[in-house]
Amino acid sequence: MAAIVRALYEGAFNLFEKPMQMLQYSLGAHRMAWVFLLPNLLIFGLFTYLPILLNVWYAGTSGDRILLGERDWTGAANFATLLDCGSYLDPNTCRRDLFWRAVHNTGWFVVLQVGFMILLSLIAALILNRNIPLKGFFRAVFFYPVLLSPVVVALIWKWILQRNGVLNAGLDWAGMPTVNWLLDPSWAFFWIVFVSIWANMGFYVLILLAGLQSIPSDVYEAAEMDGTPAWRSLLRITLPLLTPTLLVVMVLSLIRAVQAFDEIYVLTGGGPGSATTLLIQYIYDVGFATRPRQFGLAAAASLLMAGVLLVLTLLQLAATRKRAEDG
Amino acid sequence: MAEVELRGIVKEYGAVRVVHGVDLTIEDGTFCVFVGPSGCGKSTLLRMIAGLEDISGGDLLIGGERVNDQRAAERGLAMVFQTYALYPHMSVRQNLAFGLENIRMPKSEIAARVDEAARMLKLEPYLDRKPRALSGGQRQRVAIGRAVVREPKVFLFDEPLSNLDAELRVSMRGEIAALHRRVGNTMIYVTHDQVEAMTMADKIVVLRDGRIEQAGAPIDLYNRPVNTFVAGFIGSPRMNFLPCKVTGHDADGLTLQDAQGRPLRAAVDGRTVGEGDTVELGIRPEHMHPDPEGYPVQVENVEQLGGESYLYVRTETGVALTAHLSGQTGLARGGRAFLAIRPEFAHVFRKDGTALPRLRLGELEGDTRT
């Protein structure tokens, strides 16, 4: 049996050897490289670059037709309406106010979610890095939500936060007033930030822990011999040595926060009103949920967002490179 | 300036005891070296003194004061690590100043001390570099400088030279010795290299399996090792051992017989052994030399270094011996040779490994070669 498999396997190689040799002979070793790259380029081209190109094209058209040939070319009109604003600080003055509400919400979400998540992840990582009892258990506790699908996360929290949910039942039992958490705009926003931190922070705790553990322990022993107080050790040794890791964590979480959608969509549906509608949901709403579908507008909005993500990704690359150099 | 005293110091990791009740006094100003094979507990002992490890039992006194419960920083010690343990993100200057800033020393004084240490350790050109831009030797000097600026009562070194190449090791050895002469503080230095120990120490502490085997001046340890372990550990190449039987003793020493019945003599006090006892005769390679009336051996290998030579031989009973000769030798591999084993150079160890007191020290009797 094995011999047959082996023969087939080798036969396959022999089959290709001759043509490949001839190909290399006629093309030269240099151009031969393209022959090997071609399958990958094709796949990338088909599933990555082509869709991007199509997206750019759609952004320049209007209509509710899917086939590009049936759509009207309108140039930059979609961008123009999206960017048509009295003041970018007040969505009510914008032609597409919901887009700008989504931009504002996303901005706040990114700042609060990333800020608090990094702070909390750092604290958690610092604590977990110490010799506390049940360390493995607590690590698992933090990491577990990361393994859950975002929809499951949202359903769990919906179950906790809804009118007759676990949280209100607890408050009621404790004799405290209950709140309809997801129906109040400010509370709803608080909870989407909270839940997305809960769902994602385990991942960053893990990265930060790895970063902390890569700091050599003898540096801390030297600091101890130098009589360094704990807070100074944190500020002057731990944080500076963790900076490259923190930078990577920050950019990664920024990108993911800008792209936040699924758990929020399931938890609040973007409501109440548009209080928790973020950019991706806006794109989904105009492109797919409301009728007629405005593909062009959705494509234009997603290109604007892609611009922001591009900047963040470049930042991440720079940060990773810096980390590689420092490490 | 301080004396360090260990009284019954014990270290346990869980149920495992790795240091078994060490008693030791290191007088003020002494350069004390802990040697021993890897894993014998040298670092553990040093780190307990430093305050980096808890002491499981016994008392640690520094300058007469019990410091078991003091934190590392309060004990007034400074430590140089094998891995240097420099703060990688700080310049050399910041590395040196960091510990002083911790105690809120005035800026001007910090600057003065850093400059002084930099001058002494020839670090001035590198003060603004980060550790990663320094060579191994420079890093080690920064690590030493970081200890120096704090003007500690006691310096602790944990194998500080083992990450350096051989040449650098020799020169840094000299620098540390010079530092000791200049500052005169008590220094405790851990190494597994007996050459380092012999060259630098005022006092050597030989450790094995968490116990002190022998402590004393280097030359005493060389001359009067208390057991086969110390005898084998101190001196390079290591001492030769030859199993023998006691056949008699008199005022000048012992009469022995090797396994072939060949007679040997040793100038040791043989009163505590009886006729017929199995013992081991120890003789250092540098104390054996060709002698037509000597002990017959088969030459297995010869290393000629020009100024000195090493003979690797085997006795008729199959025991491998090494002889270290000064100058060059005409002996060749495969040939027969006769080596003198003179009584005044011989060590004799009982079956349990303990040494019999030597009556004469050939080492002190001038020319050892006849």
Add this chain to the structure above:
Amino acid sequence: MRKTLAVSALALMAAGATQAQELRFMCYQDGAECDAWAEAFQSFEAENPGTTVVVDVVPYQAIIESLPIQLEVGEGPDLARITDYGGLARFLLDVRPMVSDPDLIEARYGPSLAWARVGDNAPDGIYNIVDQLTATGGFANATLFEQAGVEMPGPGASWADWAEASRAVRDATGVDFAMAIDRTGHRFAAPAMSFGAALFNDEGEALVIDDGFRSFSEQFVAWHEDGTLARDVWAGAGGGTYQDAAGEFINANLVMYYSGSWQIGRFGRDIGDAFDWVATGAVCGPAACTGMPGGAGIVGLNRTEHPEAVAKLMEFVARDDIQAQVLAQTRNLPANAELQANGIAYQDVTPEVAAALTAFAASVPDFSDTAYALQGYQFNRAVYTNIPARLTQAIVGELSLDDALARLEQDVADAIAEAR
């Protein structure tokens, strides 16, 4: 799906040999509609040897999301069961030229046939046979009224009457909610019209924000503020997302629920004898007592390769006896005038369900022309999805009602402009 594949493969193999025709029917069901049709199609196949009908049962979501895209790119089934006649108008097949008696179909299904005669479709074309007429209307928990000792508003009662009575019942019984309205513009439109909203301008274009629309919107927001309407339903979601309150009604946590006739089957099944409930029929406003008509129906798709066979099947579907047979099983309201007049012998229904079906059926003839116009309006989805998005903003205080209504008008105009 697997069945389809197998059958298609067989069909492919057989294709060369005989003149076999296979029709693929993409079907969704609220209850047992597809099953009932699959059964009925057996007699069709017996009458038409060589033609087979494969019923693909799919979720409603697939009808809403996949089917339009399949059709756009020239794929898809031969027939489908849909609700968005306006949105899919240009993919529908006009079977009038191919059926034997178009006038009979016109006579039976006239009003609902109009729903697909939009855009470039022929004004007398036969595109859809509605097999599940729906009407919006209210349901009330009679047991709660009884417990509270509050008299239930009778036929012709107004929204204000119901609000007052429901609040009284809620307060007396301690349930959570007095009234709830499904979160969609389709439900909102009915009371808006009852309050006098014209919805359309003179050119027949929606959406006009007039005094009637504004006055119900004000009432609607005010009822959310004072807790008459369950905030959870509209404020609990964003954008145009649909949200109902059937669960609360079934759990006896809601006094009066404005939804539609399609809930009858579910209530009959899920409420059982837990409590007594009644259908209220249309609820009145100052201007009218209208609900919104609507309905799912079977359409032929113009991409089919067997238009003649599709036409035959559509004629079969439209037949009085077949409709009577299928609707008796599915317990739906008929769109067929003959059956509306004579009634249907529904199988195994409780008196409550029967009463509700009767109540809804009785309310339909009084629905306003505007309601039918909106149901047949090509861009009605733009109205249905944008109303919840904007009015919720007014409910939660993100926008003033004036701003919300101005934005709503603009959104609908933009959406329609995009689709033209």
